[in-house]
Amino acid sequence: MAGRRLSREKRRLQLLDTAMAIVRAEGADGLTLARVAEEAGVTKPVAYEHFETRTGLLTALYRRVDDQQIEAANTALRARVGSLEEAVQILAEAYIDCVLHVGKEFGVVTAALSSIAGTEELLREGRERYAGLYLRAVERFVSLPESEGMTLMLGVVGAAEALAREVTSGRLSRADAVRAADRIMLGAVNAARQAAAEAGATSR
Structure with a gap:
């Protein structure tokens, strides 16, 4: 999925799924927008566009x-x-x-x-x-x-x-x-x- 072009909503869901997987495996300490972008196979600006900050990501989750x-x-x-x-x-x-x-x-x-x-x-x-x-x-x-x-x-x-x-x-x-x-x-x-x-x- 990471290499395919997704709609904005599907990309957001993918990023949230990725973030939750990180939390499941490592807890919240390792959760950053850069890490989510890396694991999802997208650039950091894509993650920041969706959530702006780590707090924004946690809020969305x-x-x-x-x-x-x-x-x-x-x-x-x-x-x-x-x-x-x-x-x-x-x-x-x-x-x-x-x-x-x-x-x-x-x-x-x-x-x-x-x-x-x-x-x-x-x-x-x-x-x-x-x-x-x-x-x-x-x-x-x-x-x-x-x-x-x-x-x-x-x-x-x-x-x-x-x-x-x-x-x-x-x-x-x-x-x-x-x-x-x-x-x-x-x-x-x-x-x-x-x-x-x-x-x-x-x-x-």
Whole structure:
């Protein structure tokens, strides 16, 4: 592929695939635009044209995986979901399975971005995007207090991230991680629902 003339989009995808392969083999320390260009068989200006900086490359890698996670969850949720329990199970499986598909590279990319000043907003937006998806999914079956719903889902996403890291490191099985993510999310939603009901009863 390196020797063929590709469209701009296909070239970008090739460069991202190459960058992820470098991360997989060596971690993020060896990831530079010059190295990606060399491995992809293109000149350095081509890589710089697409990503401008190493931070731009890491950002593109992060957003690519984030998009894959969102799409995996949305695809799963398009199936007929008849209950809160089914929705939560689907979300737990989709998140863990997507991270497993990508492998530990996503954690490496996220850690690398976390060490770069000015990327906090990007990482926060990624978490909020997934939390919003979670919230929309569960609110098909239960109404959560407006002030608590997003905060609650951000906590759930944080827990899912931690469980996914344990799976990719080999310290936790896929089944145990899915089961834990399921229980955490369902427990949090049910607790919030119960608290809201009790608050409503007290105010009457």
